Amino acid sequence: MTDRIASETLCARITDADSAAALIRPGETIAASGFTGSGYPKAVPQALARHMAAESAAGRPFRVNLWTGASTGPELDGALAAVDGIAQRLPYSGDPVAREKINRGEIDYLDMHLSQVAPMAWEGVLGAIDTAIVEVTGIRSDGTLIPSSSVGNNKTWLDRAGRVILEVNRWQNAALEGMHDIYYGTRLPPERVPIPLLRPDDRIGTPYLTCDPDKIVAIVETDAPDRNLPFAAPDATALAIAGHIIEFLRHEVSRGRLPASLLPIQSGVGNIANAVLSGLADAPFDPMTAYTEVIQDGMLDLLDSGKLRMASATAFSLSPQAAARLNANMTAYRDRMILRPQEISNHPELVRRLGCIAMNGLIEADIYGNVNSTLVMGSRIQNGIGGSGDFARNAYVSIFMTPSTAKGGKISAIVPQAAHVDHIMQDVQVIVTEQGLADLRGLSPQQRARLVIERCAHPDYRPLLTDYATRAHGGSYGLHAPSLPGEALSWHQRFMATGTMLPS
């Protein structure tokens, strides 16, 4: 037995990464742990990538389907994509190498709502899982597993996979034990029952994952950090967006539409989301809670200052400095954080019941407030919809935020018509850019368009949008949400032809 593996039976299955990877066959579906760069397996995927490279050099292409919780790290997505080892990928990917391959049509990418992955895996519609590769913090004497820095879909992967490879990562803090809440009460209809979670801090499950020990074919010990990337210090744009959101929330509190401690906050990933969280440190909302997907640096700051009473999520997404801070004080944080399966952290029923304040990024929004979160120019995947749909449709108030332009001003984030729509206008209640905030609740499409152009568009693009909206009003087939179909996507066309959406 080791200090991390307390089951004698399972100790006998400890092996090296190459031997574990050798168990995987071409064409398999691999379901791996990992969510926003935390808790993903690190050694076995790299060994598998080496094996794949050798096989394909010998004229035997070796590819697998890769399912995870969300994005992982270079040792998994990056390594397998680099050797052309991924045939199909779901449900979310942020890896630059994989992104290129997806956009070249070399990987079949299924971009899914994160809350729907586990139920659909149970329904069987996605196909069978051959091998689960799951990182854990430790194995207890009764064979139950101490989860790692993300939970994601691990419960489902362990239950549904034909066989299981575990990575026991010593880098993960042993004091993570007790932080997780794994709910085993989900069912498929018609057996489904209400999820008994009424407050963000309710614990409704157990701290441990269970797995049939007969399915565990290999255990690999590792000591490797998560992919913790630094956040950029908030720039003027991020600070302006954060300022507008905080002013809006203050206004909602003053009107009695939100309690003084707000409602549970959900925040997407990225620098702007992190800047908003940092901005909340100086705001008068006290004590807040978070019911969200990921805990990032800004949330740790809020926990430290006492502004945030507790945070519920499915994963960490921290800078190296924040990860070190978390690890140094894990026991103290453990009482104020809960990591849950992503089907619970993102569950529409719970997001609606708790009344989350959803704050997510966007690629572009059109004048009516339809939001594209995923496809640049309508066809090039950036990351994926992630949890933004789970939260946006069901939130108490759904906020989308973005700089008003991208690529040095050559692209307007506010366009006549979104080239692809992830979030229909009914799911988009507030749009914020550094220019200002448009509260679209209670407005008709034409009223929304006036406000989005006036408050959110960049001054370089505002007259062009006004001109389009005016002409659309004059020449549209219908006047509910006027449009000129022959012109609505001309800005995208112009960018692809000339490198800028601005007319010459």
Ligand code: 0RQ
């Ligand atoms: O590209 O990296 O090459 O510079 O998109 O954009 O402005 O840094 O903003 O990090 O907040 O990402 C929508 C992608 C925004 C993100 C998106 C380019 C831009 C840059 C990143 P570069 P920014 P963010 C919880 C919720 C969907 C998933 C989600 C996202 C890069 O928020 O993936 O919300 N959302 N999950 O230049 C061309 C445009 C562009 C553009 C931005 N209009 N045209 N490129 N970019 N707008 C988390 C999870 O679900 C796990």
